[in-house]
Amino acid sequence: YFSIKMMEGIIxxxxxxxxxxxxxxxxxxxxxxFLPQP
Known part of the structure; x- marks a missing residue:
């Protein structure tokens, strides 16, 4: 999954x-x- 930020005028x-x-x-x-650190 991912999220996006819509530009003005995009529906x-x-x-x-x-x-x-x-x-x-x-x-x-x-x-x-996002990976575990040693």
């Missing part, structure tokens, strides 16, 4: 099953944040 109902999304790698959180 959630405009998406349908099978739509593809582009995720900007610069906007991702670091993986180490």
């Amino acid at each position: 959630a109902t405009s998406y349908s099953v099978g739509d593809k999304f582009y995720i900007d790698p610069a906007k991702l959180l670091p993986l180490q944040r």
Whole structure:
């Protein structure tokens, strides 16, 4: 699962099953944040 922040003017109902999304790698959180630390 993932969450998105809608840009102004975008309506959630405009998406349908099978739509593809582009995720900007610069906007991702670091993986180490979710892994156990030694």
